[in-house]
Amino acid sequence: MQATFILYILAAFACAVCNGAAAVLQKVGADTQKITTSFTLKFATSLLRNWPYVLGIFLDVAAWIFTLIAVHGLPLFVVQPIIAFSVVITVFIERFAFKRRLGRKTIFAIGLIIIGLLAIALQSTVEHSMTIRGVGFWIIILAPLFLGIIGTVLVKVSARYATVALAAVAGTAFGSVAISGRILNFSQPYWHIVYSPVFLALIVYGLVGIATFTVALQRERASVVTAAMITFETLIPIAVGAKLLGDVPKNGSWFLVVIGASIAAVGTIVISISNTDEPNGTQNSVEQ
Numbered sequence: 001m002q003a004t005f006i007l008y009i010l011a012a013f014a015c016a017v018c019n020g021a022a023a024v025l026q027k028v029g030a031d032t033q034k035i036t037t038s039f040t041l042k043f044a045t046s047l048l049r050n051w052p053y054v055l056g057i058f059l060d061v062a063a064w065i066f067t068l069i070a071v072h073g074l075p076l077f078v079v080q081p082i083i084a085f086s087v088v089i090t091v092f093i094e095r096f097a098f099k100r101r102l103g104r105k106t107i108f109a110i111g112l113i114i115i116g117l118l119a120i121a122l123q124s125t126v127e128h129s130m131t132i133r134g135v136g137f138w139i140i141i142l143a144p145l146f147l148g149i150i151g152t153v154l155v156k157v158s159a160r161y162a163t164v165a166l167a168a169v170a171g172t173a174f175g176s177v178a179i180s181g182r183i184l185n186f187s188q189p190y191w192h193i194v195y196s197p198v199f200l201a202l203i204v205y206g207l208v209g210i211a212t213f214t215v216a217l218q219r220e221r222a223s224v225v226t227a228a229m230i231t232f233e234t235l236i237p238i239a240v241g242a243k244l245l246g247d248v249p250k251n252g253s254w255f256l257v258v259i260g261a262s263i264a265a266v267g268t269i270v271i272s273i274s275n276t277d278e279p280n281g282t283q284n285s286v287e288q
Contacts, residue, residue, distance in 0.1 A: 008073040011066045012082040018063035020089020020226070022056040024097060026214055027222040029053025035218050037156050039211055047214065057210065064206060068181040076178060076241030077249065077257055080234040081120050081264050083178075087226045088113055094222060109270035116264025120257055132183050136244055140179060141197050144204040147173050151212040158219075166216040167225045171232030173209030177202055178237045182245055231265065 029050040036043045047053045070079045088110050132140065151169045154162045180202035184193065193199050216225045238261065241247035249257045
């Protein structure tokens with residue numbers, strides 16, 4: 001049991017590493033393209049000819065696989081805050097790739113995130129996949145279509161609030177990948193999974209997340225977009241897991257989970273609003 005638990009934890013951290021690295025690579029790829037105001041086939045094909053962006057997509061796929069492993073055995077209130085660690089990975093990669101020194105606020109924020117994640121992890125227990133029926137099931141199946149519509153509207157708006165909203169849509173979509181993975185039935189022959197409406201919804205969630213995340217990356221630096229995205233990717237699955245999937249912390253200690261999640265959230269917000277790079281005491285953000 002202990003070895004299995006460690007495997008699930010490692011899968012969640014592997015997802016965070018893949019997501020964090022993918023964000024930087026996709027930022028590099030997105031910056032080579034003219035800022036788009038619509039999701040077009042031309043925009044998609046031009047990105048798919050850019051090797052950093054394609055490598056980022058491969059890392060996203062790996063992250064989805066690690067997510068499916070993690071949510072199959074851990075409650076979402078544990079998996080999602082660990083995946084939120086990807087914002088730290090993004091900051092560090094930006095720091096070394098672009099030769100920038102981390103500011104004190106960023107270092108402080110990273111410390112908060114680590115402390116918050118440790119507090120949550122200590123309250124975790126091994127869980128199993130769940131089955132949802134009725135209205136909840138159809139909301140999960142149909143929600144990616146609504147997210148796609150919202151994203152299509154937001155991409156036409158150039159204001160900064162629209163960029164943050166696109167990151168929020170991406171976070172909601174990526175968080176829903178974890179929710180879908182939690183309710184996906186693995187007991188049947190694995191090849192039957194491709195016929196499952198839950199699996200199809202999972203794929204659409206991923207595509208919506210990648211599309212909206214890419215456009216947001218064109219308009220803002222990767223660490224800021226990732227931080228905004230992570231907030232929604234973390235909070236929504238935690239709420240759904242507690243309300244619908246029976247996620248319960250060890251000894252029912254929700255207070256400690258809330259404290260840990262709050263600490264990690266504060267750290268994420270600090271990263272998103274502060275200078276993540278301070279070479280020679282001046283700001284030098286990733287250029288758009």
